[in-house]
Amino acid sequence: MTGEITVERMKRAITCSIENIFRTMLNMEIVPADDGRATVFMISGIVGISGGVNGYVAVRSSSRLAARIASAMFASEYDNITTEVKDAIGEITNMVAGNIKSHLDGAGDLFNLSPPSVVVGNHELYAGGRGIVIGETFIVHDDTLGVEVFLQLLEQRGEGGPS
Amino acid sequence: MKVLIVDDSMAMRMIIRRSFCQAGFEGVEFLEAPNGAAALGLFDPHAVDLVLSDWNMPEMDGITFAKEVRKKNRETAGSRRIPIIMVTSEGGEKKRNELLYAGVDGYLCKPFTPQMLESEVNNVLKKTEATVHDR
Numbered sequence: 001m002t003g004e005i006t007v008e009r010m011k012r013a014i015t016c017s018i019e020n021i022f023r024t025m026l027n028m029e030i031v032p033a034d035d036g037r038a039t040v041f042m043i044s045g046i047v048g049i050s051g052g053v054n055g056y057v058a059v060r061s062s063s064r065l066a067a068r069i070a071s072a073m074f075a076s077e078y079d080n081i082t083t084e085v086k087d088a089i090g091e092i093t094n095m096v097a098g099n100i101k102s103h104l105d106g107a108g109d110l111f112n113l114s115p116p117s118v119v120v121g122n123h124e125l126y127a128g129g130r131g132i133v134i135g136e137t138f139i140v141h142d143d144t145l146g147v148e149v150f151l152q153l154l155e156q157r158g159e160g161g162p163s
Numbered sequence: 164m165k166v167l168i169v170d171d172s173m174a175m176r177m178i179i180r181r182s183f184c185q186a187g188f189e190g191v192e193f194l195e196a197p198n199g200a201a202a203l204g205l206f207d208p209h210a211v212d213l214v215l216s217d218w219n220m221p222e223m224d225g226i227t228f229a230k231e232v233r234k235k236n237r238e239t240a241g242s243r244r245i246p247i248i249m250v251t252s253e254g255g256e257k258k259r260n261e262l263l264y265a266g267v268d269g270y271l272c273k274p275f276t277p278q279m280l281e282s283e284v285n286n287v288l289k290k291t292e293a294t295v296h297d298r
Binding site for chain 2 (some may be wrong): 082
């Protein structure tokens with residue numbers, strides 16, 4: 001298993017990481033969404049992946065949920081996207097990416113993580129090059145949180161790829 | 164107790180400060196730096212009792228900062244060995260060993276509760292024979 005990143009393994013890592021972070025640090029209940037709901041995300045935290053595997057980890061939410069996350073994190077009230085809210089989303093993304101890496105055991109050693117960036121406003125994420133996007137959505141207080149991991153197919157780099 | 168918090172994330176610096184308060188630590192003064200290089204400028208072994216540092220930071224990361232602090236300890240006769248706790252989102256045995264080799268005394272994995280922070284701070288300070296606070 002070490003060194004191999006499968007879709008199922010990544011999905012488990014995403015779910016374990018996000019649940020751990022929301023319950024431990026934010027004291028917010030979070031459950032996997034099972035209704036395939038389409039959501040417009042207005043803020044995304046992004047951490048780059050580089051090294052043996054290239055790609056990114058993104059945590060995406062509505063403005064309202066991002067403000068709620070920051071309110072829980074800092075024990076202050078936020079109702080719109082402020083600098084603190086952006087920082088909160090960046091830090092959540094940083095934690096999710098690090099926890100995913102740890103959950104992958106030895107396979108996580110394949111890649112390094114960048115500091116987080118945060119995108120605000122109407123946007124979509126587009127990953128250049130051929131690869132696989134592994135996404136999971138979660139429900140937090142009737143809001144939707146999205147986590148997606150893009151991994152570039154290693155065959156594009158002349159090697160075998162994630163399965 | 165004077166605590167130096169080294170982290171490029173304003174959010175994490177706030178979380179650490181809040182966690183100290185929620186854990187019941189009283190009379191704690193905080194110094195903050197956004198990276199290892201800035202922290203070295205603030206660091207004074209006679210004026211800091213504990214360091215909590217992030218690992219991945221621009222300019223100077225946590226491991227390099229820890230090594231520089233230990234170097235200062237060795238070069239300054241009579242200087243106290245200030246305990247350092249690394250705060251990181253990446254766990255694992257390999258990472259822990261890397262920290263120990265750099266002279267780091269403790270390890271706090273994100274996400275953490277105030278109770279987890281309290282436990283690690285107390286463990287580290289006991290190891291370095293310092294007093295935290297009486298409960």
